[in-house]
Amino acid sequence: MSSTKAPQREVFVSRSAFIFAAIGSAVGLGNIWRFPYVTYDNGGGAFIIPYLVALLTAGIPLLFFYYAMGHRSRGSAPLAYRMVHKSAEPIGWFATGIAIVIGIYYAAIMAWAGSYMIFSLNEAWGDDAEGFFFGEYLKMGDPGISFEFVPAVLIPVIIVWILVLGILLLGVQKGIARFSKIFIPLLIVLFLALVVRSLFLPGAAEGLNALFTPDFAALADPGVWIAAYGQIFFSLSIAFGIMITYASYLKKKTNLTGAGLVVGFSNSAFEILAGIGIFAALGFMAAAQGVEVADVATDGIGLAFVGFPALISEMPGGPIFGFVFFACLVFAGLTSMISIVQVPVQALREKFGVGNKSSTLFVGGGMAVISILLMPTVTGLYALDTMDAWANNIGIVGSAVLAIVSVGWLLRKLPMFSRHLNAVSSFKLGITWMILISITGVVLVYMLITQIITFI
Numbered sequence: 001m002s003s004t005k006a007p008q009r010e011v012f013v014s015r016s017a018f019i020f021a022a023i024g025s026a027v028g029l030g031n032i033w034r035f036p037y038v039t040y041d042n043g044g045g046a047f048i049i050p051y052l053v054a055l056l057t058a059g060i061p062l063l064f065f066y067y068a069m070g071h072r073s074r075g076s077a078p079l080a081y082r083m084v085h086k087s088a089e090p091i092g093w094f095a096t097g098i099a100i101v102i103g104i105y106y107a108a109i110m111a112w113a114g115s116y117m118i119f120s121l122n123e124a125w126g127d128d129a130e131g132f133f134f135g136e137y138l139k140m141g142d143p144g145i146s147f148e149f150v151p152a153v154l155i156p157v158i159i160v161w162i163l164v165l166g167i168l169l170l171g172v173q174k175g176i177a178r179f180s181k182i183f184i185p186l187l188i189v190l191f192l193a194l195v196v197r198s199l200f201l202p203g204a205a206e207g208l209n210a211l212f213t214p215d216f217a218a219l220a221d222p223g224v225w226i227a228a229y230g231q232i233f234f235s236l237s238i239a240f241g242i243m244i245t246y247a248s249y250l251k252k253k254t255n256l257t258g259a260g261l262v263v264g265f266s267n268s269a270f271e272i273l274a275g276i277g278i279f280a281a282l283g284f285m286a287a288a289q290g291v292e293v294a295d296v297a298t299d300g301i302g303l304a305f306v307g308f309p310a311l312i313s314e315m316p317g318g319p320i321f322g323f324v325f326f327a328c329l330v331f332a333g334l335t336s337m338i339s340i341v342q343v344p345v346q347a348l349r350e351k352f353g354v355g356n357k358s359s360t361l362f363v364g365g366g367m368a369v370i371s372i373l374l375m376p377t378v379t380g381l382y383a384l385d386t387m388d389a390w391a392n393n394i395g396i397v398g399s400a401v402l403a404i405v406s407v408g409w410l411l412r413k414l415p416m417f418s419r420h421l422n423a424v425s426s427f428k429l430g431i432t433w434m435i436l437i438s439i440t441g442v443v444l445v446y447m448l449i450t451q452i453i454t455f456i
């Protein structure tokens, strides 16, 4: 068995340590600021059908697939691919490359969220949330290239990197697992408090109606199904190399499929909760401004740093609500960022045979230096948009390619993976799993083609 040849490596001491770390990676900004709007925009309540189909027939089966790859090879993405086929290693490096790009700009978003925890306390944006965010905070008023630092962004970016590298330096169990076990329960408690508060706001019901009113006709639109698969792949952190890396730290005898089921369902539960909380709050904002929910519904940076500040200003007790909301973004984002930085740290560690500390300092430190030099400048802030669009397109297209190659070209390895999973797991897989993985491959080809068409 290949795993016996693998070098001594760190482990998660328990399955729950792994589960918390994997949930920490999965539950991120995608759950809070992506899922609610994707649902609203793709058939509302009816979206739950393609979403659950994607989760059960593609998301969870692919989680099992990547767990098997990481656990069997006990290696990072490049090594895991190489162990399946010696010429497959570049696929792992491609995933590692995406992880590096995302890590570099993700730190900036974390930094903004950290700053906004403080800004919430005195509603620093006054009555112009948009002007404050882009003009005063990010200093993006002047067009053109400028490598001058924006100090208000520089300092929090440095703090984010100190935290991330500090946690990674502590190692897999004492760092990643221990902090995930603290951050994730804290995130759930804080987020539940936000959701309950939002549900008691006037207008909340209209928000929920806007989110959940089903438009079954939308199910005939292939774009809606693609949106469901895209959300599931992104949300479960599939194909960035993260799940391979985390599963490689599991002990030899670990119930892999059981863990996959817990991670998959917990992530979706959090996501649906976020949908309820965000749209209840948007319903309140629409009512307060005398407009429709459709006029205030949005996602991403616009939702968090423009929409929410305006909402916070309208709300009784807004400063505390805002502080907790941005704290949730920080906790959710930090555990995702830790997982993405660990991908290149582990990959290069194996490539050059260095220890965890040196690899974290060189690889993570290198990413930190680029991120600190680039992201807090006006140019960096403009670049973030491009990097995000690029990583998301290339990320989704790329992950499709990776999965197709691994599922299609390496398809004949599926029975081997299935035997590996069944040898250690309680939930046994059979031919259905292999069929589902194959169908997912076809869906991914379809997604890849549509992505390319939209690109050109």
Ligand code: PFF
Pocket (backbone or CB within 6 Å): 025, 026, 027, 028, 029, 030, 031, 102, 103, 106, 234, 235, 236, 237, 336, 337, 339, 340
């Ligand atoms: N699963 C994450 C999310 O839903 O936000 C996706 C992710 C994004 C993971 C960025 C890691 C990361 F750095």
